[in-house]
Amino acid sequence: MPCSKCGEKNTIRAHLIPQVFCKEVQTGKSHATAVKTDGSFHPTQSGTFDKNILCATCDGELGRLEEYAAIVFANIRKGSINRGFGIKECHGIDKDKILRFCAGILWKYSITSEEYGKIDLYSYQDEIKKIAFGEIEIPSWFDVALVRLLIHKQDDEVFAYRAPLNLKKQNVRLYNFMLGGMVCLVKANKKKMNFGDELSKILLNQEGELRYLLAPAEVSEEYRLSKQLANESSRLSAFLDKQDTTINR
Template sequence: MNAKISTCKLCLLDNVEIRDSHIIPKWAYKEVRGDSKDIVNHTKGVVRYSDKQLKELLLCSACEQKIGRRENYVKSISFNKKGECNAIKLLNFNIGQSNNSEQVAWTDASPLDKQSIAYFTASVIWRASISFKGKGQVSLGPYQEILRSYLNEEIIFPKEANLLIYFHDPYKEDPFYQIATLPVTSKLSSKNRYVYCHQFLCLGILYKFFLGKNIPSEFQELCFVHSSNSLVFWTSLDQDPTMDGIRETISGAEVRGRLAQGK
């Protein structure tokens, strides 16, 4: 195992053994791979078969465990490699409910462990923001330190953070559940004010995490964490702009290796 003695990026303890930490959870790679040998990987404008997992020396083992506890919960409600998802039954969702004119449905989120999901979301986005290898895609500005304090259990989920959760409604049988992406930051404008959205897709759940003082009130009312009647949304993901972005990225990429040979 790769390890060195340094400062943990999360708890800031000095002279501790630092682990090779995953940015996207290890289990996500396993479920994306499914029964095939390897994963179609997109990095820096190239798509190819690859088994490479994005890891970096970041955290001490106590902090790895803090994150791991929440990751295990999120795994239990995410889609698995067979396309099964415990949340469908848990949230009493009928597959195909989002097949309406708006292409979206919603269910009450209260059966879910919202705090674990919020922690997991913030942890993936924060890890991507401090990762050297994955840098450039996520920019948190002053919120990087606020999220670090939250993840280190010094403060509660920040007031200026807002989370929307979209589950994949699998009625179209597209294997969108077998995708995991690194987070990306986009700047949205609403009523002449800017708000930053950091989002990623992991095993059939799309996480949209907003940070800032100008989050539109309609998003605040729907926030998975802060709202008293919190909801999760369901969509086939087919129509979501996130999928358009992924398709665009893949179609513009260079195909190499065995994938290019059609294997």
């Protein structure tokens, strides 16, 4: 199949979850990639990729945004150590790049196949593609709230990553994914909604510095699911135990 962006015939193995983020949760030489809602996974050294959606040039455009987001998220993790929960601020961040990065993640998952976790962007797919590739100004209806989840006060690690999921709040479609230790809650809909006192203050598509919410991981579904998988799945536990044994040799 040709590139979904430019029509180039030659496509590459394009990572759906950027490899720079996959490496952060890597165990030994592999890591477990959860794809389906039943928690099924497969060990992989490179993460989930689709070889039928993007050419090298278009994948590289999104890759530059992904590299930038990875650096920003890593700095947020380091800057969140020993800080109390609540709203925090980062200075000198290009928020537009983070917004376009989030658009790129959603768009890639909207053009992949069902087996890799395809999502539906409905009538917004083309506009979100244009946001991702910098072809249009970022519209007011596209916004992102970032939440850093801490397992303990000195936590600067990444315990899991999660592919985008469709959500619906106040009859508005949202998307939720987790990369680099940050939960990204994305609004990609022209309908208005009330985000509440805290989230409304950290939305990226507004004036001011980048703000994010620092919260305990225990309250998040991402943490509960990853912990439950590790504890209850014999296949996943055996895989992780095998990697631990390899590391300790």
